[in-house]
Amino acid sequence: MLTKRIIPCLDIKDGRTVKGIRFENIRDAGDPVELAKWYAEQGADELVFLDITATNEERKTFAELVRDIARHIDIPFTVGGGISAVADVELLLQAGADKVSINSAAIKNPQLVKDLASRFGSQCVTVAIDTKYTEATGWKVYTRAGTVETEWATVDWAKKVVELGAGEILLTSMNNDGTKAGFALDITKAISEAVSVPVIASGGAGNMQHFADAFNKAHADAALAASLFHFRELEIPDLKRFLKEQGVEVRI
Amino acid sequence: MDLVIVDYKAGNVQSVMFALERLGINATLSCDFETIKSADKVIFPGVGEASSAMAQLKARNLDKLLPTLEQPFFGVCLGMQLLCQHSEEGDTELLGIIPLPVKRFETELKVPHMGWNQLEKLQSPLFAGINEGDYAYYVHSYYVPLSEYTIAQTSYPEPFSAALHYKNFYAAQFHPEKSGPAGSQILKNFLAL
Secondary structure, three states: OOOOEEEEEEEEEOOEEOOOOOOOOOOOOOOHHHHHHHHHHHOOOOEEEEEOOOOHHHHHHHHHHHHHHHHHOOOOEEEEOOOOOHHHHHHHHHOOOOEEEEOHHHHHOOHHHHHHHHHHOHHHEEEEEEEEEEOOOEEEEEEOOOOEEEEEEHHHHHHHHHHHOOOEEEEEEOOOOOOOOOOOHHHHHHHHHHOOOOEEEEOOOOOHHHHHHHHHOOOOOEEEEOHHHHOOOOOHHHHHHHHHHOOOOOOO | OOEEEEOOOOOOHHHHHHHHHHOOOOOEEEOOHHHHHOOOEEEEOOOOOHHHHHHHHHHOOHHHHHHHOOOOEEEEOHHHHOOOOEEOHHHEEOOOOOOOEEEEOOOOOOOOEEEEEEOEOOOOHHHOOOOOOOEEEEEEOEEOOOOOOEEEEEEOOOEEEEEEEEOOEEEEOOOHHHOHHHHHHHHHHHHHO
């Protein structure tokens, strides 16, 4: 059986992981490569690296880091942050990334999704969608790190990017992100049912039951969390054992 | 050992190189006929879309060379599909080495088939040390049906060819270079063939 994926997300600034704390077994938790290797050993199914200070100058540094990560870890990983052109993606894939995640650039230029899919294949194009619910608007897509509301209703945008060639959707609920109150099950379920490609639930994970709900209730294909793993509030082996008991197919 | 990776600008070349490097093997990346012909073993990676990959191979005349090779050969992911006869992806004529079709998943499940899935009915030295039910990483929308050349299968939801063996040509639909310790073992097994 295809298993549900558990994905730690690492934010990278100036080539270092942010939000990390000291890990007993790791010499340097700020070193993305050390941290990535540790997660791979813990049973993470994939990793996401987001370059949170992506300027043109820094993107070059990031590509070097991606190369270093690819050299050392033997599980798949996605990279994102500030990608706006085919050339950016080429650089990152050549460095050894398996997938790229694009967000604001897709909103600004939907044709980019199509160009990337035809050039590199849908399997490496993840479209990240930041979404927020208000009673007045329903679930809408936000861009520019969640600061700007777009015209797009979230389900419509998800369908649109899949039609353009996205091979996966990374859905982050801004209402839930950082709350530790659980994933946004309703919109995750709605997207998962609306599109034919895998959906990663993101934002709000606070305990093991939240992951079980994302898979069993919202039908997500993968679930992503950052600080919950980084601060070791939740260990991946424990999480996977719990999920298995809850009837979720996981790789142990 | 002289190991050559076929260079036709496939997306996962770097990952395969790094995986071999972790095994202590320095592979040569080349599209040169003599270099490929004289290699002890050849690895043929690939991700992306079938018709563009075939165009890249043809641009280097590799479509003429690869079917004539006689040393142990290992096609990975799209590199496996390209060895077959015809793909539904872009209605593409492939290298025609292994007489099998490549079809698109027709299922209610999500496509691409993306993530870790289990290897079953293992029947090749390629899987020495690998247990039934061990996991491998997949990401693909097209598949090769079961056949007499199938040496491992995976189900999504129906069983399909996880790996093939035909004459000197071995191939895997999953990504050994991204499949953790099990994947490394499979690469090691190929190198030991």
